[in-house]
Amino acid sequence: xxxxxxxxxxxxxxxxxxxxxTVSQYLNKRxxxxxxxxxxxxxxxxxxxxxxxxxxxxxxxxxxxxxxGMIVANILHGFSTQVIRTVEDACNEQDIHxxxxxxxxxxxxxxxxxxMLEAKxxxxxxxxxxxxxxxxxxxxxxKDIPLVFVDRIVPDLPVSTVLTDNEQAADMAVDHFVRCGHxxxxxAVPPLKRVMTPRSERLSGFQKAMKNRGLExxxxxxxxxxxxxxADYLAxxxxxxxxxxxxxxxxxxxxxxxxxxxxxxGIEIGRDVSIISIDDMPLAGVYNPAITSxxxxxxxxxxxxxxxxxxxxxxxxxxxxxxxxFSPVFLERDSVKAP
Amino acid sequence: xxxxxxxxxxxxxxxxxxxxxTVSQYLNKRxxxxxxxxxxxxxxxxxxxxxxxxxxxxxxxxxxxxxxGMIVANILHGFSTQVIRTVEDACNEQDIHxxxxxxxxxxxxxxxxxxMLEAKxxxxxxxxxxxxxxxxxxxxxxKDIPLVFVDRIVPDLPVSTVLTDNEQAADMAVDHFVRCGHxxxxxAVPPLKRVMTPRSERLSGFQKAMKNRGLExxxxxxxxxxxxxxADYLAxxxxxxxxxxxxxxxxxxxxxxxxxxxxxxGIEIGRDVSIISIDDMPLAGVYNPAITSxxxxxxxxxxxxxxxxxxxxxxxxxxxxxxxxFSPVFLERDSVKAP
DNA sequence: TTGTAGGCGTTATCAC
DNA sequence: GTGATAACGCCTACAA
Numbered sequence: 001x002x003x004x005x006x007x008x009x010x011x012x013x014x015x016x017x018x019x020x021x022t023v024s025q026y027l028n029k030r031x032x033x034x035x036x037x038x039x040x041x042x043x044x045x046x047x048x049x050x051x052x053x054x055x056x057x058x059x060x061x062x063x064x065x066x067x068x069g070m071i072v073a074n075i076l077h078g079f080s081t082q083v084i085r086t087v088e089d090a091c092n093e094q095d096i097h098x099x100x101x102x103x104x105x106x107x108x109x110x111x112x113x114x115x116m117l118e119a120k121x122x123x124x125x126x127x128x129x130x131x132x133x134x135x136x137x138x139x140x141x142x143k144d145i146p147l148v149f150v151d152r153i154v155p156d157l158p159v160s161t162v163l164t165d166n167e168q169a170a171d172m173a174v175d176h177f178v179r180c181g182h183x184x185x186x187x188a189v190p191p192l193k194r195v196m197t198p199r200s201e202r203l204s205g206f207q208k209a210m211k212n213r214g215l216e217x218x219x220x221x222x223x224x225x226x227x228x229x230x231a232d233y234l235a236x237x238x239x240x241x242x243x244x245x246x247x248x249x250x251x252x253x254x255x256x257x258x259x260x261x262x263x264x265x266g267i268e269i270g271r272d273v274s275i276i277s278i279d280d281m282p283l284a285g286v287y288n289p290a291i292t293s294x295x296x297x298x299x300x301x302x303x304x305x306x307x308x309x310x311x312x313x314x315x316x317x318x319x320x321x322x323x324x325x326f327s328p329v330f331l332e333r334d335s336v337k338a339p
Numbered sequence: 340x341x342x343x344x345x346x347x348x349x350x351x352x353x354x355x356x357x358x359x360x361t362v363s364q365y366l367n368k369r370x371x372x373x374x375x376x377x378x379x380x381x382x383x384x385x386x387x388x389x390x391x392x393x394x395x396x397x398x399x400x401x402x403x404x405x406x407x408g409m410i411v412a413n414i415l416h417g418f419s420t421q422v423i424r425t426v427e428d429a430c431n432e433q434d435i436h437x438x439x440x441x442x443x444x445x446x447x448x449x450x451x452x453x454x455m456l457e458a459k460x461x462x463x464x465x466x467x468x469x470x471x472x473x474x475x476x477x478x479x480x481x482k483d484i485p486l487v488f489v490d491r492i493v494p495d496l497p498v499s500t501v502l503t504d505n506e507q508a509a510d511m512a513v514d515h516f517v518r519c520g521h522x523x524x525x526x527a528v529p530p531l532k533r534v535m536t537p538r539s540e541r542l543s544g545f546q547k548a549m550k551n552r553g554l555e556x557x558x559x560x561x562x563x564x565x566x567x568x569x570a571d572y573l574a575x576x577x578x579x580x581x582x583x584x585x586x587x588x589x590x591x592x593x594x595x596x597x598x599x600x601x602x603x604x605g606i607e608i609g610r611d612v613s614i615i616s617i618d619d620m621p622l623a624g625v626y627n628p629a630i631t632s633x634x635x636x637x638x639x640x641x642x643x644x645x646x647x648x649x650x651x652x653x654x655x656x657x658x659x660x661x662x663x664x665f666s667p668v669f670l671e672r673d674s675v676k677a678p
Numbered sequence: 679t680t681g682t683a684g685g686c687g688t689t690a691t692c693a694c
Numbered sequence: 695g696t697g698a699t700a701a702c703g704c705c706t707a708c709a710a
Contacts, residue, residue: 393687
């Protein structure tokens with residue numbers, strides 16, 4: 001029955017008794033000088049044949065695919081997911097598609113994905129850099145391919161980057177702890193292999209904030225440990241006499257480990273230790289007690305990234321690349337009490 | 340400087356002093372009869388020119404894009420996200436890309452996305468049907484476009500569908516409640532507009548399970564309410580004398596409302612009311628108390644969906660379409676106590 | 679206003 | 695073993 005004979009613009013033209021170009025004009029809405037009757041015929045033929053244009057052929061000709069590539073380093077972070085969603089929304093408004101790839105922090109994977117997407121002729125990239133791929137990024141720049149970084153800064157590269165003001169996030173937390181009377185404050189953070197902007201900035205922001213309050217000597221505790229061992233590591237640290245009364249989790253994944261630690265040690269949040277989490281997880285607000293969190297402005301970041309990318313894609317004189325930092329949002333809840 | 344003169348297969352051929360066809364052979368690894376020297380020359384030229392093939396042109400010719408479309412009805416559900424991830428992993432292994440679209444349960448959006456992706460010549464679709472688009476799906480079938488449904492069943496359509504055994508999920512919960520001594524059990528569920536398989540099956544599964552245990556008369560409470568009003572609705576219901584001692588949240592979004600309800604009413608989970616959630620959220624296991632959950636087998640579902648789709652794409656005699664149900668996983672934790 | 683012809687970058691079919 | 699040549703489906707001068 002159905003011979004999958006793909007119907008093309010030629011079929012429509014034949015059916016309507018006119019030429020391919022005219023149909024093409026119609027499809028591209030250039031019907032300024034087109035006869036009403038012609039339009040009508042074309043419309044009918046398209047409907048009759050169930051024609052739908054082949055974007056591939058169009059893209060090949062126009063050198064535009066209306067697709068962008070988005071490469072995230074770690075999709076397990078809620079933050080990544082939220083940024084992805086916002087970018088997708090922004091793109092869908094302009095009928096642009098997004099192909100998302102997850103590198104798991106692996107530069108090799110990142111390279112592979114960039115090349116695949118390039119081969120696919122995507123119109124631009126939004127990348128959460130996995131790091132250590134400077135040459136790869138430079139090639140993209142050399143080829144004038146629109147590019148925006150999110151979440152992490154790659155030094156010495158003229159690429160617009162948009163991220164949370166991570167030092168501010170750490171400062172907000174320390175500030176709140178101190179206001180509530182805490183003098184011994186800990187930071188739980190995964191190891192800083194490579195340059196991971198958020199991690200290192202949250203750490204440096206924490207250190208600065210503590211120093212500014214004269215707490216950097218005896219009041220500062222830094223628990224740097226891989227996630228897998230974090231709970232046990234904290235448990236050991238909290239056996240000691242000299243331990244913090246407040247604990248800042250540097251991101252959502254770390255926060256889960258902190259909760260795990262509290263559970264297994266029978267530590268009551270609020271009473272035994274005060275907690276703040278950078279990143280606001282879905283259940284944080286209804287946790288027991290509700291967890292005071294510092295939320296990254298994911299949607300603002302996603303929107304800005306998309307906007308910067310679109311500017312480059314529309315060839316308009318692109319602004320000079322810059323780093324755009326956005327303030328996190330402090331969500332005061334019930335997990336911080338006086339010590 | 341850099342003239343963005345795209346280098347093509349022709350440039351490579353010229354540079355190597357051979358013909359396009361030979362280069363093409365090389366690229367497609369058909370070098371059974373190719374001289375070692377020729378290969379060498381091609382390799383060098385490719386490197387020298389920094390050539391990378393244009394997948395678009397290849398796709399146009401081969402009528403294959405190595406890209407599939409994935410359309411989810413509600414990306415806010417953790418389940419959707421997890422299935423997406425698994426599918427992406429499975430695809431990446433075969434160098435297939437995935438374009439994800441979110442319909443927000445809107446059939447119109449679904450239609451638009453399907454058409455856009457079709458125009459992009461994707462090789463297949465994995466769809467969480469928003470419902471009420473039977474004709475659209477039928478067109479895909481008529482065109483022999485590979486298609487798999489996930490999470491929801493569309494009646495009378497010969498399409499392979501893979502989902503959680505939702506009735507079993509409800510039964511597991513009821514069973515556990517009853518074993519723990521509960522005789523009055525409630526179900527919190529969003530309204531059943533349209534045919535939403537999981538919702539309706541969890542409801543019917545709940546009813547059957549209650550009936551089987553002789554609890555359908557005085558022991559069964561069904562709280563059907565939009566998410567926005569769920570917490571208040573539950574609050575009102577729990578003011579009454581006749582109320583359940585156990586409550587089943589029919590999915591993750593509902594579960595959040597249930598927790599919200601507990602917080603605002605000062606209800607202690609475990610002591611005042613026992614809770615089970617269908618869908619296991621990231622923090623459920625470290626909640627206080629840890630929440631007994633019934634986890635959907637998202638990764639199994641994603642893998643199966645990908646597998647079924649690949650089968651169709653590889654044209655191999657596809658199995659007759661069937662509904663594949665997978666058992667959920669019962670995660671016993673601390674939110675269910677004797678009443 | 680509409681039609682003709684050539685090309686976008688690859689691959690496929692045959693000759694050579 | 696390698697190389698012309700014709701598609702793939704569409705767009706775009708330019709001609710009519």
